[in-house]
Amino acid sequence: MNTPTTPVPASTPTTVQTLPIQRSARREITLRTREALYGYGFILIWVIGFSLFTLIPLIQTFQYSLNKVTVTAQSISLDFVEWANYSRALFTDPNFIELVIGYMIETLVSVPIVLIFAMIIAMMLNLNFKLKALFRVIFFLPIVITSGPVIKELTAQGAASVPSIASVPAVVEFIAELPRALRSPVEYLLTSFVLILWFSGVQILIYLASLQKIDRSIYEAAAIDGASTWEIFWKIILPSLSTVTVVNAVYTIVTLSHFSENKVIRYIYDQTYDVQGGIGYASAMAFIYFAVMIVLLGIVYLFLMQWAKRGQGTR
């Protein structure tokens, strides 16, 4: 009682019980402080890393985006230009906005395809059939080999499109008939469908794990109550996949947005070394791109949460 401030080592629980209430409350506080200190100790290394490799560079990039940056062999000189880099990216540069709009369309088209496709594959792999192990090995290949150079090679081969469909005259005419707003998504869908499938590896894995967590007895109970497979899918499987769908959607958007062959990223990277552009301009574009990405994430997240809530309601 006379030394309440020193950290108390975890002693035998019998002494705790005989102590007066006031002291055990104090001891509770010191134990909690001690616990918190150890907790901070474990994550300290991450906090340092976060400040050094994420926070400070992020702030510096923002600072660059407000300046005209000239890099020489020895030093970096900044010339404050307010929001000029941003207005140039948004209003003057004809390429950037077009690329960003293309990126938004591509992402919004790709996400549902990846999600639906991954869900179907996961449900198939969750069944029992012959050669299951072989098919699982094939379907998880994209996890291992989806990288910038390989995808570039695939696209160059034309392995990424649905060739027979995209070049049929009737389809070309059909696309030409579509309203302008719909044309580019449909075109993208036809030319890159297979490419999109290459981005579903991890998502299949996550869906599969989530499917295997569903208790078998729920299916049996539903079947005994006379539910058809169709009803089981809509009433049991889909609602239990709703949370994981949000995770997958976020993962898909982030992967697509960070992919090194992404056109916007390539453009920003090229502008970094451009005499006309430079680091300041590239930084401003990076921030605009980041903001667009957050908006996309927000849209998809809210949409899916709405759906998940409804799914949970009907369960």
Next chain:
Amino acid sequence: MKSVMSNTTPTGMTRSAFQPLLDRLRSFLFGNRVHRGIVFNTLLYILLIAIGFVYLQPLLFMFVTSIKSPDDLLNPMVQWVPTEFYLGNYEKGLRVLAYADTLFASVMVSVTPSLLQTFVASLVGYGLARYRFWGKPLVFVLLLATFIIPPQNTLIPQMLTYRDMGLLGNPLALILPALLGQGYRSAIFILIFYQTFQSLPKVLEESARLDGASDVRIFFSIAMPAALPAYIVSFIFSVVWYWNETFLTGVFLEGGVTTLPMQLSRFTQAYENLYPPGVVNIFDRLNEAVKMSGTFLNILPLLVIYFILQRWFVESVEMTGITGE
């Protein structure tokens, strides 16, 4: 005659005699509660094979093209089956890629950060899962942020700092962030370990604490062994992602260490240095087959690792419970 007719009307016939047969036919075709019907199974296999083909076709194409001799390449009759098993492209590919050196560099550059990243992620994940402290939700938000923030938003200052420190081109440029929990996709690994440690029972650790073990000791001798599957899975994924990551590697290692994918991206140039187009005969010019052999050599180590460790990939999520409720 009449009485016979009335007794066995055609409809009555089917009801009585054919009903079991029809039922069996129906369950054979469309399945019943116990097994799936043949229609469903056929559809399932068609879908499986179609999708499997989509994934395998580019690889097959890559491989078949890479073993084509120059004659086969020019011959329009030869599509999927080359007339001979020609290894000349691989000879050139190995030389142009400087395979031994670049492979070693790639292994070093992906394995070292992965080891560090996995260990640090487990420390942080353990801290988040086992201790109560103020500001934990903030840490999770920031973790998510490190996952979402595009690399080019933090790349330039990092690059300039590395340049000032003379670390550009040095593998340390990739190792340092990994060591501090900011490696490539570290956030995912931290969340994996968070999930894993949360799902492990606390009892053993608590009894060790009562026996007087320190927190650090508890982590090393109880928590770490219990989470072994998570370590293996994280390490494998980390290696694969580091191997495939070409953007950051390209920026940070340019002018220093050359990895396999980096050398592949300047394949044409390197080839023409070794085999100058004006000097060598026409069959030694750079062709599609040589390029494909280069690409194939590039993914071959990953394929080998994958086929050896495929069980870990396939069962990984079940073991670690990434799904994150």
